[in-house]
Amino acid sequence: MVDSATQSGTVSGFFFGIILKFVFALLAVVKFVRSFYFQSTYRVEALTLSPHKTPQIIRNDVTKLSKVPRHIAVILDRKQKHVEGGGVEGLLSDVGEVAAWCIGAGASELTVYERTGVLKSLPLQDVYNAIEDRLRMYFGNSSSATFKIFNRQNDGTKSLGPSAAGSADPKLLINLISESNGRKLIVDVTRVLSDMVAQNVTSPKDITLDVIDRQLKERIGSEPDLLIMFSSEIDLQGYPPWHIRVTEIYCSPANNGNVSYLVFMKALHAFATAKFKLGR
């Protein structure tokens, strides 16, 4: 089946191949120099390895960025119970860490997507306490790390904020979402709108992109500026599809699923250096 054209391609391909491999070697060297540069620019190792968690390190890293996302979304996985950092406890500690990094970086909204909805099924007070404990490791008892948490359900949102009366606006809003806030939410909104049509509250021709957009945002919040995946492959896992049209998506092929500050900083770096996207 191998004809003569393929044969001659094999011979010339061999020599071209050697040249190409040389180019690939050069690329690998360039990549190494770049990662070396990244490591020296940001004090990633200091935060990862230092026993003293301090927001100052994050703040120092962030000042090197030309812009910081206002709204960050992350996709988290519950790891198996017997693994280090696994189970619900591991997941809650991941949420707390990311929340601390977000406050440190100056983002004001964080959306946590966990496909199965295990976070949303926990008592909201438990989630709140777990995050608060984690933030205390970074910020002490200071009032600079206040937050409000939202359990996003398609038929209504429960929230929990700082308990002290008369306290200032929280520094970070945290949305908990899951697979049911994805396609199913679009179905629910379609049903709500057609219900309104049936009751003559609205007419089909008044159903516009803006109307649907508003309905969806009311239920799960605004569109994130940056979506961070900690998996090595791009896997949206059913993340609310409507909401990532102009979102910058970051995935680190070198990462193995660990929720690490290195990946977080790399994502922020990519966001700051990304080209302007149409529609943003």
Next chain:
Amino acid sequence: MVDSATQSGTVSGFFFGIILKFVFALLAVVKFVRSFYFQSTYRVEALTLSPHKTPQIIRNDVTKLSKVPRHIAVILDRKQKHVEGGGVEGLLSDVGEVAAWCIGAGASELTVYERTGVLKSLPLQDVYNAIEDRLRMYFGNSSSATFKIFNRQNDGTKSLGPSAAGSADPKLLINLISESNGRKLIVDVTRVLSDMVAQNVTSPKDITLDVIDRQLKERIGSEPDLLIMFSSEIDLQGYPPWHIRVTEIYCSPANNGNVSYLVFMKALHAFATAKFKLGR
């Protein structure tokens, strides 16, 4: 503002940093060996550089894969006119190349997403002829490279297939889609369904995920198994959001936007070695 905890972190961080940099050097070597291996496994250079385009090379590459996607989607950009491979001609030649690779690889459906819809605005016969010309470079005049092309509009699809009467089923179905098949299609479907509710054809509670899914698929085809981006950053550009829930998404950070066989093969390789995803 730098307290003593940060200072001690700086010193210990320095030594830890050296260790980390050594690890990164090792990773770069591993990466180089892997890319070397990839280049030798697949005859990428042969097809890219050989003057004889032959489907045999693609077929040889594909036999090394454990599975091949049935439906492949690609996001293509129209490059500026004065650039090599730019303008509408460059775009059409890209579509033809990808179609040839798909047929060579044994995929049976190809969805081409071009955000602005320039492909859909061309006379369908012109697009058909351009693809046919390109396929002839690979397959000659053989009947092994027949295809049918669909211009997907939200209010109806135009199609064009092999002209000879009584010809066999086409080898490849090609869908042309654009930004208007994205969010706007969901709005249109919502409007259609609420219209049906207004006319008492259906009731709001009968609007289920399956109903919406069917309505959407009727208009833009099935969900792709693999979505290939040729940009260096993950950028969905408004790709129909409903349709990528379980799609494997591939993006090559090393690529610069060129529609190359190397990226195509890397994507197929990633698809074949990807973990099983929930819901697929």
